[in-house]
Amino acid sequence: MTQHDPALLSAALAGIERALNQAIALSPTSHEELAGLAGTVLGVEITTFDLTVYLEIVSGIETRLLTHCELPTAAFVRGTVEDFASLASSKDPAAVLINSGIELEGNSASLITLQQIISRMDIDWEAPLVATLGDVMGHQIAEILRNIFRWGESARASLRRQVSEFVLEEARLTPPKAELEYFFDAVQSLSMQVDRVQNKVEKLRAKVEQKRGQP
Amino acid sequence: MTDDTTSTPHEEDNTTDFGFSRVNRGDKAGMVRGVFDSVAGRYDLMNDLMSGGIHRIWKRFTIELSAVRPGQTVLDIAGGTGDLAAKFSRLVGSEGQVILADINAAMLTVGRDRLIDKGATGNVQVVQADAQHLPFDDNSIDCITIAFGLRNVTDKAMAMRSMLRVLRPGGRLLVLEFSKPTSALLGKLYDQYSFQILPAMGRLIAQDAESYRYLAESIRQHPDQETLLEMMETAGFVNCRYHNMTGGVVALHQGFKA
Numbered sequence: 001m002t003q004h005d006p007a008l009l010s011a012a013l014a015g016i017e018r019a020l021n022q023a024i025a026l027s028p029t030s031h032e033e034l035a036g037l038a039g040t041v042l043g044v045e046i047t048t049f050d051l052t053v054y055l056e057i058v059s060g061i062e063t064r065l066l067t068h069c070e071l072p073t074a075a076f077v078r079g080t081v082e083d084f085a086s087l088a089s090s091k092d093p094a095a096v097l098i099n100s101g102i103e104l105e106g107n108s109a110s111l112i113t114l115q116q117i118i119s120r121m122d123i124d125w126e127a128p129l130v131a132t133l134g135d136v137m138g139h140q141i142a143e144i145l146r147n148i149f150r151w152g153e154s155a156r157a158s159l160r161r162q163v164s165e166f167v168l169e170e171a172r173l174t175p176p177k178a179e180l181e182y183f184f185d186a187v188q189s190l191s192m193q194v195d196r197v198q199n200k201v202e203k204l205r206a207k208v209e210q211k212r213g214q215p
Numbered sequence: 216m217t218d219d220t221t222s223t224p225h226e227e228d229n230t231t232d233f234g235f236s237r238v239n240r241g242d243k244a245g246m247v248r249g250v251f252d253s254v255a256g257r258y259d260l261m262n263d264l265m266s267g268g269i270h271r272i273w274k275r276f277t278i279e280l281s282a283v284r285p286g287q288t289v290l291d292i293a294g295g296t297g298d299l300a301a302k303f304s305r306l307v308g309s310e311g312q313v314i315l316a317d318i319n320a321a322m323l324t325v326g327r328d329r330l331i332d333k334g335a336t337g338n339v340q341v342v343q344a345d346a347q348h349l350p351f352d353d354n355s356i357d358c359i360t361i362a363f364g365l366r367n368v369t370d371k372a373m374a375m376r377s378m379l380r381v382l383r384p385g386g387r388l389l390v391l392e393f394s395k396p397t398s399a400l401l402g403k404l405y406d407q408y409s410f411q412i413l414p415a416m417g418r419l420i421a422q423d424a425e426s427y428r429y430l431a432e433s434i435r436q437h438p439d440q441e442t443l444l445e446m447m448e449t450a451g452f453v454n455c456r457y458h459n460m461t462g463g464v465v466a467l468h469q470g471f472k473a
Contacts (some may be wrong), residue, residue: 004469007269010276042369119367 001100004051006067013053013065026128027121034117035060040110041069043076057074057114075106087115231369234432241368247367248319249296250426255321259296261420263429265413270363273299273465276458277360277391278302280469286310287357290381292346293317293364297326303360304335314351316344317364346374351381362391366437375450382472388452394459394466395439401462403451409434440466 010160037057054069083154090096093115130138167173230237262270285308291300300315317323327341346368359378368374396402409431417427440457447455452470
């Protein structure tokens with residue numbers, strides 16, 4: 001239990017749970033995969049806010065978000081908001097789990113499976129629009145939204161490329177990636193050479209000590 | 216939700232509280248029944264309007280804390296219009312059992328109709344019962360909830376002993392009830408709201424200002440968080456604790472049968 005007002009937390013979780021279940025309902029391809037995790041409970045402690053929440057996968061179409069859960073958890077993870085953001089957006093969640101500051105208790109398999117299901121979710125936004133506005137109007141609005149979304153994606157990629165070019169080529173604020181990698185390789189190589197020299201020195205020192213000890 | 220017996224009894228003069236008034240103990244059940252008969256039809260609508268929908272969040276947390284599992288038996292006392300019972304019905308599944316109990320027939324009728332509308336029928340029993348004399352076997356219930364009903368019970372200690380009797384060892388009691396705000400400023404705002412706005416809303420929506428004035432007064436007469444905790448411990452519950460919600464406007468008390 002956390003020290004937050006349970007009503008505030010429950011209200012927030014109720015909203016998120018509703019949105020999550022709505023998204024699942026609009027992604028039929030995820031239902032079967034989620035059904036495979038039915039009965040699984042995952043615990044998440046966000047240390048930034050001193051907040052613990054539990055996700056229970058009830059069935060292929062329903063999840064529950066809880067502030068209090070007495071069921072055994074398949075996995076319990078603890079970390080900061082930044083840690084969880086990088087886990088959620090990662091293409092290699094296993095690597096993030098190992099390399100980030102996230103602490104994991106229990107079995108990581110269900111956690112990784114869930115992250116993969118979420119990243120593969122293909123939400124059919126057109127369905128609720130068509131149900132509300134009718135076939136023609138719903139489809140037209142969905143097309144407009146899709147075009148806006150595609151434009152946004154392409155604008156984002158373009159902006160990222162241009163900012164990167166400006167930082168590297170125009171302003172020379174950071175070294176190019178290849179130069180940085182070469183530098184890191186050189187540092188790593190130097191580090192290994194130092195280790196080897198240190199080992200040799202240790203061996204020589206041991207031999208000298210041994211000879212001193214002989215009559 | 217109601218349990219239409221009355222509040223704190225006074226043995227010496229045979230009177231008890233009815234809101235801020237004193238009335239004969241024998242008269243009280245009928246008076247409280249009158250209040251809830253009057254508001255039964257629009258009880259949920261009024262709850263939504265009066266609390267801004269927050270009562271659903273308070274009940275959601277109650278359900279979380281109940282940790283009810285499939286196959287268990289849940290008793291919802293003063294369950295009135297059945298919103299908790301409907302959710303418990305899904306959680307206990309076809310192997311479990313939910314008993315919706317209320318002393319007030321009008322509220323129970325509304326609750327039963329709502330449950331049927333929601334499809335919660337196979338595992339739900341509807342029972343008209345007095346919290347002080349629960350008509351169930353000893354050690355037969357896994358979880359008891361009483362939401363916004365305990366303040367209307369005449370002899371709360373007697374009701375708690377009755378609940379303890381029917382609970383299985385390890386079973387839990389959850390009491391969701393209005394309580395004492397933790398901040399003085401919130402307390403003043405809450406008083407203004409309860410005694411000015413609430414009766415006005417009751418007059419407008421349920422055409423019944425007096426019933427809603429009684430509700431506000433009965434909340435003020437209800438024991439505060441610590442007193443209720445002590446009452447639960449005195450009744451024999453163990454590991455008792457409470458959670459303040461919305462600044463103490465409502466508290467959820469929890470206790471277990473050893």
